[in-house]
Amino acid sequence: MSAKEYRLTSALRGGLMFVRGVPGIGLGDRVSVRDPAGHRRDGQVIRTSEEMVLVQVFEGTDGLDLEQTWIRFLDQPFEVALSREMLGRVFNAVGEPLDDRPPVVSTLRRNVNGNPMNPAARTRPREFIQTGISAIDGLYSLVRGQKLPIFSGPGLPHNRLAAQIVRQARIIGAPGTFVVVFAAMGLSYADASFFQDDFERDGVLGNVVMYLNLASDPAIERLILPRTALTAAEYLAYDLGMHVMVILTDVTSYAEALREVAMARGDVPARKGYPGYLYSDLAEIFERAGRIRGRAGSITLMPVLSMPSDDITHPIPDLTGYITEGQIVLSRELYNQGIYPPVDILPSLSRLMKDGIGAGLTREDHSRVASQLYASYARAVEVRNLASIIGTDDLPDTDRRYLDFAGSMETRFVTQGENEERSIEDTLEVAWQLLSLLPPEELTRVRESDLAAHHVRTQTVLSP
Amino acid sequence: MSAAPGRIVEVNGPIVTVHLPQAALGEQVWVGNLALVGEVIGRDGERAIVQIYESTESLAPGQSAAPLGHPLAAELGPGLLGNIFDGLQRPLTEIMAQSGDRVARGLAIAPLDRGRRWNFTPTPGLQLGGAIAGGAVIGTVAETETVMHRILVPPDTGGELVELAPAGDYDVEQVIAQVRGHDGITRPLRLYHRWPVRRARPCAGRDRAAVPLVTGQRVLDTFFPLLKGGRAAVPGPFGAGKTMVQQQIARWADAGIMIYLGCGERGNELVEILETFPRLTDPHTGRSLMDRTLLVANTSNMPVVAREASIYMGVTLAEYYRDQGYDVVVVADSISRWAEALREVAGRLEQIPAEEGHPAYLASRLSAFYERAGQVRTLCGLPGSVSLIGAVSPPGGDFSEPVTSHTKDMVQVFWALSKELADARHYPAVDWTESYSGYVEAAAGWWADRVDSRWNTQRAEALSLLQKSDELARIVNLVGPEALSAAQRWVLEGAALIKEGLLQQSALDEVDSFCSPQRQFALLDLMLGIYRHGQELVDAGVPVQRLLQLPVLTRAKRAKTAYSNSQLEALGAFATEAGEAFRLLGQEYSGSERVAP
CATH class of the missing domain: 2.40.30.20 (Elongation Factor Tu (Ef-tu); domain 3)
Incomplete structure (x- = not known):
């Protein structure tokens, strides 16, 4: 560790320190700052020249001055210690314990940025994860190694849904379950303790690593937190062969922190003040999910983000959607009708679904059933819009059946209890009950043989 | 140091x-x-x-x-095909062998395998002492089962042939010829040469593109055709299926060489190609698709500057195979990510931004890139072409943003993907009102010669049916379907036949993933035939409800998956059967009183 400590700060602004006259400092190097009160803060070099070094201070620059603030350049990148002992622990953004227990001791330390994964080393995620939630399993199946975000809005039950997925996720016919890396950025205390209590009640706390940055904690820390958490996840997955589920919440707080620092640095803004590199920055994080050829473990990534003003075209959900392999969108309208989980059927999507379902994985007719449910619901929504203008009396009989179908989709298929776990067979069973509300000639996306096997022509199969 | x-x-x-x-x-x-x-x-x-x-x-x-x-230069020689390179042409599988799962920094690896030997056959009739021009073919190497690699004199190295190696096995570093230039200097030629990626490779002249690129995708080939040597853009918001469209083209297009350029996109998408292509059969050659494919991959988590370079790398490799006389297709996913890399560098240089943070030179860089596509007469005298198909990822799905709007100025074919269609799982979600092709007239000649002379009129009729139906759908949304006349309701059904029976095409369906031009036309003809039969009956007073109940309608919509490319006769028989169903229904009503529509 470099012993030399400087007092050469020439300017302070929005979490950034400008240090003059220390040459030869490497980009990305870790620094240690001692504030006038004698407390230590962590920082990182984000720009360096012969004349000036720019440092981002994770705990923020409040309380620092130019006269009594000391800085030490550690001549090493940002690294975290890695060991199996991380499981069951709670850490802050830079990997220091928050649970009154000693720090993790290990000779293995890794750079939190890491080198990018070689695309040729990847292998395609294709094992179906049964979440026990019909909407997801039936229509947007999640596979091991996928990155599938939840797009939500303020006040919607994204945390409850994420917790339910973590609780219920399993691979059919395979023993063992997932270990969880939980990365909270700007989360409220109430939400953080909700997760903690949920893990505890479920008895899985020993399989969870938590990285916490709460709403009251410094914003700049949020920039390093997901990197620390994913470095841990990569170790658990690829070194120890575990299947890791990573929950990143809330990506919006992360992006806002990035914007804050970008503004302070004077970066050219692209859309809504976010820097032009927001896409690449988010991709660096999200692309760490996946599977590697010849390695036992996997990283399944579930980022949660709240869409500002429920706007899916806002840069954060927009860029996320371009990187991730689908999205689960929550709907305020459904939630206000008391529907849980309020999964918005039309805009949600899983890009890797086709690889994880079908004969031998889920069921042979799964992909056609999903496509048919989806197409019929899209048609039903059109009919519903029409009915809201002209009323239901003038609708042809088929259209009225579509209306029934739409209602049943929401109340029977999407709706389920927070502790209700449905097998994929149950989910497909409900799906066929719903499709049976429609005349078979309307169902052009399934095969004749599917209809013969599953379509129930009577229309009274559904209990109210 | x-x-x-x-x-x-x-x-x-x-x-x-x-x-x-x-x-x-x-x-x-x-x-x-x-x-x-x-x-x-x-x-x-x-x-x-x-x-x-x-x-x-x-x-x-x-x-x-x-x-x-x-x-920055590309190494051009045998051994490129079937490989996956990063944006700097470093072979990613070799990187993996040296640095494991992750791409370590500072690796310098030669693009072409130095240890591999190739069986070289000199071009017959070449005379020592004779003149040889830049771009000429001095011999061949069988690069894969289907691709004959022509070894070219570098375009800037013409002169007198003073030495030529006999047929035999050589590695890429061995000298196979010597050429004395006009400056009197003798230069050795090897199986490969280098070319700077930011400079377009020269050609003898440009020709007008005239032959359609058959992609096997009905909405593309039949409605918005692209020509070999043409330029196309595939814009669409996330989730609209851009990547799927690009991959379908990469799979099925009748390209001599396919270059898939993963520029700032997901790693798993490239893996999908790497894992599936070797097992898929090219419908045009019957060989593995990987035999004619190479990948350039700079995924979103890899450094942005190499991403900026990667599209030039891809197009240079394309020009090299074009110069050997091949029709090359470059599928670039996505141009927007390249533009973002450009923007990021411009931002670091504190250049004044023009639109949405993009530098003012975005448009000129884009047009210079697209200009490298084209049908050419190569220096060796053979015709060759580079077709460029670029995905565009507009923020928020807004087509008025700078990258999409500048791209629109550069391309002749615009395959606009729509969120609404994707939300209705209408795939490929190519929007028939927003999309266009400037090559329809040129393509019509080919279709008339090879498939059917009625192609152009049938295509126009189907499009106008879709348009009429869209207008009627607006009325329905206001006042309900009961307000339409019988003829108008039949138009809606006709459009539904076109949409479900023709435009929608599942990439996952084994029968329908690739649709031959002949079957494309047969299906188009079938749908329009049914529409016309029905129209006659509606005019004759047959209630439209009776028509809508005909089982042949559902069967027609399923015909695309029921009859394969080799079952055109059975498809024709079905068309006859459908006509018969309408004739019988008409008979039921003929002679009886006209029923008010």
Whole structure:
């Protein structure tokens, strides 16, 4: 560790320190700052020249001055210690314990940025994860190694849904379950303790690593937190062969922190003040999910983000959607009708679904059933819009059946209890009950043989 | 390294300022203790501004730097096909062998395998002492089962042939010929040569494109055709199926060579190609698809400067195979990510942004890139072409944003993907009102010669039916379907036949994933035939409800998956059967009183 400590700060602004006259400092190097009160803060070099070094201070620059603030350049990148002992622990953004227990001791330390994964080393995620939630399993199946975000809005039950997925996720016919890396950025205390209590009640706390940055904690820390958490996840997955589920919440707080620092640095803004590199920055994080050829473990990534003003075209959900392999969108309208989980059927999507379902994985007719449910619901929504203008009396009989179908989709298929776990067979069973509300000639996306096997022509199969 | 002439002055993300007099713009430079490579993009007095292709973490002012004396160049020779390269043409499988699952920094790996030997056959009739021009073929090598690799004299190296190796096995470094240039200097030729990626390779002349690129996708080939040597854009919001459309083209297009350029996109998508292509059969040659495919991959988590370079790398490789007389297709996913890389560098240089943070030179760079597509007469006399198909990812799905709007000025074919269609799982979600093709007239000749002379009129009729139906759908949304006349309701059904029976095409369906031009036309003819039969009956007073109940309608919509490319006769029989069903229904009503519609 470099012993030399400087007092050469020439300017302070929005979490950034400008240090003059220390040459030869490497980009990305870790620094240690001692504030006038004698407390230590962590920082990182984000720009360096012969004349000036720019440092981002994770705990923020409040309380620092130019006269009594000391800085030490550690001549090493940002690294975290890695060991199996991380499981069951709670850490802050830079990997220091928050649970009154000693720090993790290990000779293995890794750079939190890491080198990018070689695309040729990847292998395609294709094992179906049964979440026990019909909407997801039936229509947007999640596979091991996928990155599938939840797009939500303020006040919607994204945390409850994420917790339910973590609780219920399993691979059919395979023993063992997932270990969880939980990365909270700007989360409220109430939400953080909700997760903690949920893990505890479920008895899985020993399989969870938590990285916490709460709403009251410094914003700049949020920039390093997901990197620390994913470095841990990569170790658990690829070194120890575990299947890791990573929950990143809330990506919006992360992006806002990035914007804050970008503004302070004077970066050219692209859309809504976010820097032009927001896409690449988010991709660096999200692309760490996946599977590697010849390695036992996997990283399944579930980022949660709240869409500002429920706007899916806002840069954060927009860029996320371009990187991730689908999205689960929550709907305020459904939630206000008391529907849980309020999964918005039309805009949600899983890009890797086709690889994880079908004969031998889920069921042979799964992909056609999903496509048919989806197409019929899209048609039903059109009919519903029409009915809201002209009323239901003038609708042809088929259209009225579509209306029934739409209602049943929401109340029977999407709706389920927070502790209700449905097998994929149950989910497909409900799906066929719903499709049976429609005349078979309307169902052009399934095969004749599917209809013969599953379509129930009577229309009274559904209990109210 | 202490003797290196340069010294790092500043490190700002991927942009490094180096004290390095005499460095030329575009020249490659290595910097720092890891010898990371970059290229000079600006000079300011004695300083050079260098963009570095890899992460600059731990790079510090004071470390040394030196110029390499040449610009970023591609290695062109046998061994490219079937391979996956990064944006700098480093072979990713070889990187994996050297540095494991992750791409370590500072690796210098030759693109072409030095250990592999190729069976070289000199071009018959070449005379020692005779003149040989740049771009001429001096021999061939069987690169894969289907692709004959023509070994070219580098375009800038013509002269007198003074030595030519006999047929035999050679590695790429061995000298196979000597050419004495007009300057009197004798230059050795090998199985490969280098070419700077930012410079278009020369050709003897440009020709007008005339032959459609058959992709096997009905909405593309039949409705918005692209020609070999043409340029197309595939814009669409996320989730609209851009990647799927691009991959379908990469799979099924009748290209001699397919170059898939993964520029700033997901790693898993490239893996999908790597894992599926070797097992898929090219419907045009009957061989593995990987035999004619190469990948250039700079995924979203890889450094942005190499991403910026990757599209030039891809198009240079394409031009090289074009110069051997092949029809090459470049599928680039996505142009928007390339533009973002450009924007990021411009931002670091504190250049004044024009639109949405993009630099003012975005449009000129884009047009220079697209201009490298075309149908050409090559220097060796053969015709060849490069077709460019670029995905565009407009923020928020807004087509008025700078990258989409500038792209629109450059391309003749615009395959606009729509969120609404994707939400209704209408795939491929190509919007028939927003999309266009400037090649319809040129393609019509080919279709008339090869498939059916009625192609152009049938196509126009189907499109106008879709348009009429869209207008009627607006009325329905206001006042309900009961307000329509019987004829109008039949128009809606006709459009539904076109949409479900023709436009929708599942990439996952084994029968329908690739649709031959003959079957495309047969299906088009079937749907329009049914529509016309029904129209006659509606005019004759048959209630439209009776028509809508005919089982042949559902069967027609399923015909695309029921009859394969080799079952055209059965498809024809079904068309006859459908006609018969309408005739019988008509008979039921003929002679009886006309029923009010």
